[in-house]
Amino acid sequence: xxxxxxxxxxxxxxxxxxxxxxxxxxxxxxxxxxxxxxxxxxxxxxxxxxxxxxxxxxxxxxxxxxxxxxxxxxxxxxxxxxxxxxxxxxxxxxxxxxxxxxxxxxxxxxxxxxxxxxxxxxxxxxxxxxxxxxxxxxxxxxxxxxxxxxxxxxxxxxxxxxxxxxxxxxxxxxxxxxxxxxxxxxxxxxxxxxxxxxxxxxxxxxxxxxxxxxxxxxxxxxxxxxxxxxxxxxxxxxxxxxxxxxxxxxxxxxxxxxxxxxxxxxxxxxxxxxxxxxxxxxxxxxxxxxxxxxxxxxxxxxxxxxxxxxxxxxxxxxxxxxxxxxxxxxxxxxxxxxxxxxxxxxxxxxxxxxxxxxxxxxxxxxxxxxxxxxxxxxxxxxxxxxxxxxxxxxxxxxxxxxxxxxxxxxxxxxxxxxxxxxxxxxxxxxxxxxxxxxxxxxxxxxxxxxxxxxxxxxxxxxxxxxxxxxxxxxxxxxxxxxxxxxxxxxxxxxxxxxxxxxxxxxxxxxxxxxxxxx
Amino acid sequence: xxxxxxxxxxxxxxxxxxxxxxxxxxxxxxxxxxxxxxxxxxxxxxxxxxxxxxxxxxxxxxxxxxxxxxxxxxxxxxxxxxxxxxxxxxxxxxxxxxxxxxxxxxxxxxxxxxxxxxxxxxxxxxxxxxxxxxxxxxxxxxxxxxxxxxxxxxxxxxxxxxxxxxxxxxxxxxxxxxxxxxxx
Numbered sequence: 001x002x003x004x005x006x007x008x009x010x011x012x013x014x015x016x017x018x019x020x021x022x023x024x025x026x027x028x029x030x031x032x033x034x035x036x037x038x039x040x041x042x043x044x045x046x047x048x049x050x051x052x053x054x055x056x057x058x059x060x061x062x063x064x065x066x067x068x069x070x071x072x073x074x075x076x077x078x079x080x081x082x083x084x085x086x087x088x089x090x091x092x093x094x095x096x097x098x099x100x101x102x103x104x105x106x107x108x109x110x111x112x113x114x115x116x117x118x119x120x121x122x123x124x125x126x127x128x129x130x131x132x133x134x135x136x137x138x139x140x141x142x143x144x145x146x147x148x149x150x151x152x153x154x155x156x157x158x159x160x161x162x163x164x165x166x167x168x169x170x171x172x173x174x175x176x177x178x179x180x181x182x183x184x185x186x187x188x189x190x191x192x193x194x195x196x197x198x199x200x201x202x203x204x205x206x207x208x209x210x211x212x213x214x215x216x217x218x219x220x221x222x223x224x225x226x227x228x229x230x231x232x233x234x235x236x237x238x239x240x241x242x243x244x245x246x247x248x249x250x251x252x253x254x255x256x257x258x259x260x261x262x263x264x265x266x267x268x269x270x271x272x273x274x275x276x277x278x279x280x281x282x283x284x285x286x287x288x289x290x291x292x293x294x295x296x297x298x299x300x301x302x303x304x305x306x307x308x309x310x311x312x313x314x315x316x317x318x319x320x321x322x323x324x325x326x327x328x329x330x331x332x333x334x335x336x337x338x339x340x341x342x343x344x345x346x347x348x349x350x351x352x353x354x355x356x357x358x359x360x361x362x363x364x365x366x367x368x369x370x371x372x373x374x375x376x377x378x379x380x381x382x383x384x385x386x387x388x389x390x391x392x393x394x395x396x397x398x399x400x401x402x403x404x405x406x407x408x409x410x411x412x413x414x415x416x417x418x419x420x421x422x423x424x425x426x427x428x429x430x431x432x433x434x435x436x437x438x439x440x441x442x443x444x445x446x447x448x449x450x451x452x453x454x455x456x457x458x459x460x461x462x463x464x465x466x467x468x469x470x471x472x473x474x475x476x477x478x479x480x481x482x483x484x485x486x487x488x489x490x491x492x493x494x495x496x497x498x499x500x501x502x503x504x505x506x507x508x509x510x511x512x513x514x515x516x517x518x
Numbered sequence: 519x520x521x522x523x524x525x526x527x528x529x530x531x532x533x534x535x536x537x538x539x540x541x542x543x544x545x546x547x548x549x550x551x552x553x554x555x556x557x558x559x560x561x562x563x564x565x566x567x568x569x570x571x572x573x574x575x576x577x578x579x580x581x582x583x584x585x586x587x588x589x590x591x592x593x594x595x596x597x598x599x600x601x602x603x604x605x606x607x608x609x610x611x612x613x614x615x616x617x618x619x620x621x622x623x624x625x626x627x628x629x630x631x632x633x634x635x636x637x638x639x640x641x642x643x644x645x646x647x648x649x650x651x652x653x654x655x656x657x658x659x660x661x662x663x664x665x666x667x668x669x670x671x672x673x674x675x676x677x678x679x680x681x682x683x684x685x686x687x688x689x690x691x692x693x694x695x696x697x698x699x700x701x702x
Contacts, residue, residue, distance in 0.1 A: 099525045099528075100525055100529060103529075142591070163533075163536050166532075167528075167529055167532040167533065167536075170528065170532060171525050171528045171529060171532075174528060175524050175525055175528065201532055201535055201536050201539070202535070202539055203539070204536070205536045205537070205538075205539035205540035205542075205543060206539055206540070206542070206543040206547075208540055208543070209539075209540050209541075209542070209543025209544045209547075210543060212540075212544060213543075213544060213548075221693060224548055227590075227631050227686065227688065228590065228629055228631065228688030228689075228690055228693075229629075229690070229693065231548075232551070232552075232555075235547075235548055235551045238547070238551060239543060239547055239548075242543075242547070300637075302558070302637060302638075
């Protein structure tokens with residue numbers, strides 16, 4: 001039983017059924033996609049550095065915005081959290097591995113193919129997808145480049161991967177908890193992930209349905225989204241956002257979980273209001289299904305519909321407020337230290353809350369008419385996606401990396417990375433609020449002269465932020481290769497939970513016999 | 519291991535859930551959406567052919583009805599209303615025409631899709647006859663006057679003084695190859 005990983009490089013990584021190896025694969029894959037999506041962002045910001053067209057053609061610019069969104073959402077953020085789930089959930093609930101290890105292998109290994117298919121379209125005649133990451137019909141059907149079929153199959157494959165990954169997580173959490181690990185004793189990260197997994201099983205098939213209907217409209221003469229045949233393009237938006245709104249919580253809930261692990265550790269206090277955190281997470285998940293049309297306020301809805309979606313959206317601020325309150329109260333009167341994971345987590349709480357406030361502004365149907373499809377929206381969702389999901393993912397890597405590889409990262413370099421990332425992030429995205437309020441629309445390759453100054457500031461911030469990620473990559477590689485070896489199972493003085501009872505570095509097989517939970 | 523069968527049960531249940539959601543997206547959501555629009559009248563979709571019953575003409579109200587014709591995408595026909603607006607009393611039946619000409623050198627089939635604004639007027643805009651109930655085949659160079667007979671329901675909300683009827687003309691030649699061959 002206690003044998004280690006295969007010594008052959010290819011059989012170890014290609015055929016792995018070990019949750020730690022697959023978690024590692026997910027994390028490296030997502031980081032590669034993060035750099036790819038980041039490279040697309042750099043192209044976007046370089047073109048927007050000055051008004052007028054300098055570097056690329058408008059047709060390529062819209063391919064860049066589309067691919068940046070798709071790669072970051074489906075390739076970077078989602079797999080990163082699946083990777084963390086693979087690594088941490090079995091160790092946190094005292095299970096020897098994931099419930100369905102072979103499916104785990106499959107769900108990872110189809111992902112590189114999905115993104116190879118998607119990215120290869122950039123090199124094809126007609127170019128990559130150019131209809132925005134929300135791929136509204138008829139832009140993505142009647143007017144789409146021929147490569148749209150590659151995009152559709154890519155989405156199908158990544159959807160299948162997500163569904164399998166989620167089923168695995170649900171099965172692991174429901175069936176494989178160590179004796180005594182009741183649901184209300186599970187760490188918050190496990191709770192947020194199991195709720196996320198249910199969301200994924202519910203809405204990824206809806207996304208698959210949306211792209212399947214597109215496929216039929218494009219190739220088989222149906223008219224789901226084509227008014228000429230009795231369909232309706234607005235239906236596409238409803239189907240898409242019925243998936244899309246839960247999707248944004250799929251991205252952010254595991255981030256909530258990570259922060260709920262890290263803040264108590266460095267506050268040296270237990271998480272404040274654990275059960276209210278669980279109920280708040282479940283409420284957010286439920287509400288995410290009934291607010292989708294707030295993305296579509298300008299589509300021509302009756303006033304009653306606008307009011308309903310506006311109030312229901314605002315309701316989400318209540319459970320989210322509970323969570324923010326609990327994080328702050330956890331820190332209150334705690335013995336705080338500010339290691340890199342804690343810095344990223346505190347920045348998460350501040351900047352995510354800021355992004356939540358701009359979300360509240362956007363939820364006002366009357367005001368949204370002004371904000372809709374402007375850079376204000378871009379700024380809003382980067383505050384919750386980057387400062388939310390990416391910051392917490394970075395925090396998670398710094399927090400658990402010493403446990404994974406038994407070596408300590410360079411704290412100074414981590415802190416330098418944090419401060420560059422924090423400042424550069426705000427330089428990049430804060431001005432985009434002003435641009436949006438002044439009326440600059442998103443997804444355009446050029447802009448009026450009145451937007452020139454803030455765009456230049458934003459671009460400078462973006463290059464700096466991109467550079468900080470290379471420092472992150474260097475720090476992680478340096479840690480794995482040459483970091484200071486540590487052997488303390490606890491790693492962090494205030495850390496609580498089963499994963500910290502395991503030896504450091506975490507052995508290949510853990511909890512072959514279930515731990516005893518007090 | 520007893521764990522394997524419980525995992526398998528859960529796997530099957532969750533996969534069935536995923537398949538059900540996929541079916542829901544494709545087979546339930548679109549009809550549900552159409553039904554919702556039909557019931558509420560939002561989306562400006564008008565109903566099918568209306569059989570005139572005895573309605574009293576409300577001469578106290580004079581409602582302006584405007585006509586708009588739009589060609590979708592690359593539709594090359596000439597297409598416009600012969601009069602751009604009329605005034606009618608609710609309950610009064612009125613015939614108006616749209617002019618269409620296929621100025622291309624090939625036989626084509628078109629489909630007009632109606633839309634009524636404001637949304638709350640859609641349910642009260644009745645068409646007893648409309649070229650939009652059928653598709654419109656026109657041979658190369660052929661032209662036609664397309665008729666619409668409509669009645670405004672006397673129950674039209676009192677706040678509505680202007681109603682706009684818009685047609686968007688779609689090229690559906692490629693969808694109905696049978697009909698194209700029968701045009702001559």
